[in-house]
Amino acid sequence: xxxxxxxxxxxxxxxxxxxxxxxxxxxxxxxxxxxxxxxxxxxxxxxxxxxxxxxxxxxxxxxxxxxxxxxxxxxxxxxxxxxxxxxxxxxxxxxxxxxxxxxxxxxxxxxxxxxxxxxxxxxxxxxxxxxxxxxxxxxxxxxxxxxxxxxxxxxxxxxxxxxxxxxxxxxxxxxxxxxxxxxxxxxxxxxxxxxxxxxxxxxxxxxxxxxxxxxxxxxxxxxxxxxxxxxxxxxxxxxxxxxxxxxxxxxxxxxxxxxxxxxxxxxxxxxxxxxxxxxxxxxxxxxxxxxxxxxxxxxxxxxxxxxxxxxxxxxxxxxxxxxxxxx
Amino acid sequence: xxxxxxxxxxxxxxxxxxxxxxxxxxxxxxxxxxxxxxxxxxxxxxxxxxxxxxxxxxxxxxxxxxxxxxxxxxxxxxxxxxxxxxxxxxxxxxxxxxxxxxxxxxxxxxxxxxxxxxxxxxxxxxxxxxxxxxxxxxxxxxxxxxxxxxxxxxxxxxxxxxxxxxxxxxxxxxxxxxxxxxxxxxxxxxxxxxxxxxxxxxxxxxxxxxxxxxxxxxxxxxxxxxxxxxxxxxxxxxxxxxxxxxxxxxxxxxxxxxxxxxxxxxxxxxxxxxxxxxxxxxxxxxxxxxxxxxxxxxxxxxxxxxxxxxxxxxxxxxxxxxxxxxx
Numbered sequence: 001x002x003x004x005x006x007x008x009x010x011x012x013x014x015x016x017x018x019x020x021x022x023x024x025x026x027x028x029x030x031x032x033x034x035x036x037x038x039x040x041x042x043x044x045x046x047x048x049x050x051x052x053x054x055x056x057x058x059x060x061x062x063x064x065x066x067x068x069x070x071x072x073x074x075x076x077x078x079x080x081x082x083x084x085x086x087x088x089x090x091x092x093x094x095x096x097x098x099x100x101x102x103x104x105x106x107x108x109x110x111x112x113x114x115x116x117x118x119x120x121x122x123x124x125x126x127x128x129x130x131x132x133x134x135x136x137x138x139x140x141x142x143x144x145x146x147x148x149x150x151x152x153x154x155x156x157x158x159x160x161x162x163x164x165x166x167x168x169x170x171x172x173x174x175x176x177x178x179x180x181x182x183x184x185x186x187x188x189x190x191x192x193x194x195x196x197x198x199x200x201x202x203x204x205x206x207x208x209x210x211x212x213x214x215x216x217x218x219x220x221x222x223x224x225x226x227x228x229x230x231x232x233x234x235x236x237x238x239x240x241x242x243x244x245x246x247x248x249x250x251x252x253x254x255x256x257x258x259x260x261x262x263x264x265x266x267x268x269x270x271x272x273x274x275x276x277x278x279x280x281x282x283x284x285x286x287x288x289x290x291x292x293x294x295x296x297x298x299x300x301x302x303x304x305x306x307x308x309x310x311x312x313x314x315x316x317x318x319x320x321x322x323x324x325x326x327x
Numbered sequence: 328x329x330x331x332x333x334x335x336x337x338x339x340x341x342x343x344x345x346x347x348x349x350x351x352x353x354x355x356x357x358x359x360x361x362x363x364x365x366x367x368x369x370x371x372x373x374x375x376x377x378x379x380x381x382x383x384x385x386x387x388x389x390x391x392x393x394x395x396x397x398x399x400x401x402x403x404x405x406x407x408x409x410x411x412x413x414x415x416x417x418x419x420x421x422x423x424x425x426x427x428x429x430x431x432x433x434x435x436x437x438x439x440x441x442x443x444x445x446x447x448x449x450x451x452x453x454x455x456x457x458x459x460x461x462x463x464x465x466x467x468x469x470x471x472x473x474x475x476x477x478x479x480x481x482x483x484x485x486x487x488x489x490x491x492x493x494x495x496x497x498x499x500x501x502x503x504x505x506x507x508x509x510x511x512x513x514x515x516x517x518x519x520x521x522x523x524x525x526x527x528x529x530x531x532x533x534x535x536x537x538x539x540x541x542x543x544x545x546x547x548x549x550x551x552x553x554x555x556x557x558x559x560x561x562x563x564x565x566x567x568x569x570x571x572x573x574x575x576x577x578x579x580x581x582x583x584x585x586x587x588x589x590x591x592x593x594x595x596x597x598x599x600x601x602x603x604x605x606x607x608x609x610x611x612x613x614x615x616x617x618x619x620x621x622x623x624x625x626x627x628x629x630x631x632x633x634x635x636x637x638x639x640x641x642x643x644x645x646x647x648x649x650x651x652x653x654x
Contacts, residue, residue, distance in 0.1 A: 054381065097569045098524050126634060169498040171626075171639040197425050197549045207634050222524045222549050222643050226628050229635040242424045242576040245548075249569040299498075301553050307453060307534050308556040312498040314641065316549055 022302035025294050029321045032290035037282040038181065039325065040064055045272030045281070046082060046235065048103075050092070050243055051265040061218075061240035062272075062281070063200050064322070067180065069135040070193050071232045073124030074202050077213035078234060082271045084118040086214065091263035092247060096255025098221030101244040102203055103266060104214050117214055124210050129229045130190035136179065145188055151175040164292040166299030167312035172225045176315045178286035178295075182236075183315045185228060193233040196223045196316035200235040220245040223316040238281055238322040280325040294321065349629035352621050356648045359617035364609040365508065366652065367391055372599030372608070373409060373562065375430075377419070377570055378592040388545075388567040389599075389608070390527050391649070394507065396462040397520050398559045400451030401529050404540035405561060409598045411445040413541065418590035419574060423582025425548030428571040429530055430593060431541050444541055451537050456556045457517035463506065472515050478502040491619040493626030494639035499552045503642045505613035505622075509563075510642045512555060520560040523550045523643035525568050529559040547572040550643040565608055565649040607652040621648065 023031070044067070050059035065075050081087065087103070094102040107113040133145055133154060145151055155177045156162040170176045173185035176194070183194040195201065199219045204211030210232065218237050237244070247264060250257040257263050272278050284291050298318045300309035350358070371394070377386035392402050408414065414430070421429040434440040460472055460481060472478055482504045483489040497503045500512035503521070510521040522528065526546045531538030537559065545564050564571070574591060577584040584590050599605050611618050625645045627636035 095573075097572055129635075167498060169496050171494060171496040171641045171644075172637050206631060223641070225641065225644065226625070226633070226637045228637070230628075230633050245424055246422075246573050246576055249573055298553070301557075304533060306553070306557050308456075310499050310553045310555070314498045314550070314552065317498075317552065 021304040023297065024301075024303035025297040027303075028290060028294045028297055029284060029323075032284055032288070032294075036285050036288035036290040037323075037325070038285050040238070040281045040283060040322070042272035042275070042278055042280075045238075045275075045278070046078065046269060047272055047275045047278065048087070048240075048269045049267040051267055053243075059240065059243040061243050062238050062278075063218075063235045064238045064281070064283075065235040066182070066193060066233060069131045070182075071124075071128065071202075071234045073122050073128055074211070074213040074232045074234050077121045078216075079271060080118055080120060081214055082269050082274075085268065085270075086115070086118055087266050087269040090115070090266050092244070092266070093250075093263055094217075094254060094256045095220070095244075095247045095249050097249045099219070099224060099255065100201075100217040101220050101247055102215065102217035102255075104203065104216065106260065106263060108215065117212060121212050121214075123212075124232065126208060126210055128210070129232055130186075130192035132189075133186065133191055136184075136191060147188070148174045151186060151188065152177070155179060161287075161289075161292060164289075164296065166296050166318075168299075168315045168318070169312060170315065172228060178291070178315070178318070178320065181283045181286055181320050183318075183320070185315075190229075192229050194223070194315060195219055195225055195227045195231075195233060196236070196319065197221070198237040198241050198319070199223075199233050200237060201227065202232040202234055204231060218244050223314075225316075238283075239324075281322060282325045284321040286320060291320075294318075348631040350624065351628075351630035352624040354630075355617060355621045355624055356611060356650075359611055359615070359621075363612050363615035363617040364650075364652070365612050367565070367608045367610060367649070369599035369602070369605055369607070372565075372602075372605070373405065373596060374599055374602045374605065375414070375596045376594040378594055380570075386567065386570040388570050389565050389605075390545075390562045391565045391608070391610075392562040393509070393520060393560060396458045396465075397509075398451075398455065398529075398561045400449050400455055401538065401540040401559045401561050404448045405543075406598060407445055407447060408541055409596050409601075412595065412597075413442070413445055414593050414596040417442070417593050419571070419593070420577075420590055421544075421581060421583045422547070422571075422574045422576050424576045426546070426551060426582065427528075427544040428547050428574055429542065429544035429582075431530065431543065433587065433590060435542065444539060448539050448541075450539075451559065453535060453537055455537070456559055457513075457519035459516075460513065460518055463511075463518060474515070475501045478513060478515065479504070482506060488614075488616075488619060491616075491623065493623050493645075495626075495642045495645070496639060497642065499555060505618070505642070505645070505647065508610045508613050508647050510645075510647070512642075517556075519556050521550070521642060522546055522552055522554045522558075522560060523563070523646065524548070525564040525646070526550075526560050527562040527564060528554065529561055531558060545571050550641075552643075565610075566651075608649060609652045611648040613647060618647075621645075 046063040048061040092103040093106045202211035203215035299313035373390040375388040419430040420433045529538035530542035626640035
């Protein structure tokens with residue numbers, strides 16, 4: 001419920017108890033069997049430790065990198081940048097309200113002062129912002145896909161499972177679906193990862209530049225879906241997004257900070273495999289019955305607080321549950 | 328563009344200059360003629376002054392209240408609460424990441440310590456979360472509306488204007504549209520204001536409680552549309568949302584603060600007519616050609632940074648432009 005508050009000026013409570021309300025989405029997730037959770041390899045995590053806050057509290061942001069076949073050129077660069085400890089001592093330079101928090105080299109525009117990039121970074125091209133359906137499902141025969149219904153059959157061949165998923169009408173793409181833990185969209189020709197809240201993308205200059213991955217941002221507002229297919233999505237924040245979303249907003253154009261002192265220092269960014277005592281993380285399989293029930297409950301809230309189930313949901317309002325593994 | 332950054336690892340720039348790019352949404356808004364802007368009456372503004380931040384900077388949040396026929400029971404209560412200076416000295420008690428910042432009486436649950444409400448508040452009922460179409464268009468004859476196309480004709484009878492608006496396919500309602508500056512949704516039977524980023528709503532207890540308006544929240548994350556028709560939307564933040572969205576997140580359930588010291592004090596909340604030297608605000612008429620061009624540009628970014636126009640937009644990604652009036 002939205003608020004644990006008194007029934008201010010409330011009508012009298014009903015005299016007979018209501019039927020037992022349905023489970024809330026969080027309760028469905030909590031009840032999911034262990035087998036519905038999928039481990040996230042530490043090697044696929046990027047761990048950003050910001051300088052402690054004004055009260056001396058640690059600020060760690062954990063990012064899960066996009067798996068193949070998406071954005072792998074940039075993801076490979078990011079692995080190299082982290083291995084080179086390239087971001088250490090750099091900063092968060094831009095925080096634009098309801099949009100993004102962005103980090104990298106604040107002096108990057110000044111050739112004389114820019115921090116040199118490690119050798120061996122590749123230059124992905126714009127075609128890599130999206131993939132073909134058969135790249136997502138390599139074990140399947142390629143076949144003609146001409147309607148959103150065809151895509152649904154390909155993505156979720158189990159018709160009973162497909163029917164249990166909620167409606168997710170979308171303004172940006174004919175098809176949107178979850179696959180192996182990620183929200184994806186497609187138009188029958190190409191398929192791409194979605195800029196939902198917490199998504200991490202690659203800052204770039206003007207086309208045909210695609211960015212290297214050295215300059216990254218996280219979405220801290222309403223899903224900026226117009227960026228889909230225009231910028232590479234390389235991952236998502238799975239823990240600690242509040243350390244980015246609660247930062248002071250920059251007052252210059254695009255939310256850049258006016259004074260260097262306003263920036264937040266990055267102590268280090270490391271691949272998860274390099275970080276001692278990193279908790280193990282896991283996500284709720286988007287191919288599980290628990291996920292289907294969770295998604296349906298997100299789209300049709302029937303738990304006690306709600307009086308009108310919506311009947312559908314925006315895919316970005318069905319965030320894939322991620323948690324620290326137990327034990 | 329997303330980043331004023333060097334073309335790191337970029338491909339060579341094209342040799343011939345590209346065709347002149349289309350205007351960005353912000354450029355369309357800046358070019359809108361004065362006649363396309365509509366003044367917002369100070370009497371419809373709620374001005375919240377928080378205590379200064381740790382650096383002593385002022386923090387003012389300006390809220391535009393919902394006009395009739397929406398949510399007027401709660402809006403009337405809010406006017407009375409502001410007139411009574413009821414919120415002065417209270418606090419922001421809950422900040423939940425990607426959801427809401429909520430303010431009111433932190434002791435409200437404790438009958439012995441709760442701050443008494445002013446006399447004369449009304450108790451709106453749940454039916455007032457939405458209205459009938461003829462309540463929005465009182466000058467028009469009521470008639471049968473049975474499809475989304477019928478609604479579109481009623482809402483935007485000018486077919487040329489209607490055709491110039493972008494597609495806004497929606498997961499939550501068959502019809503979504505802007506009307507007199509507000510994003511609305513409807514299902515042919517009922518129509519309601521939408522919880523977009525910055526929307527202000529009324530905290531409540533369990534149904535049939537509807538809240539009085541004493542406990543308010545602002546949306547600081549992805550539009551929580553599942554709250555539509557479940558809670559009263561009473562306005563939206565038109566300036567200073569960053570003073571709410573950048574607050575420390577609460578660590579208790581639902582984002583409530585663990586310690587009283589974490590709360591942010593409210594110095595005062597006043598109706599705009601009572602505030603000296605308040606700037607005048609105006610919104611871009613959603614019935615203007617400028618708005619149609621702006622909305623189309625939000626849905627189809629063709630300005631220089633973008634390579635793939637989306638072809639549509641979520642209504643919450645077409646925020647109604649609001650600015651301080653010039654001169």
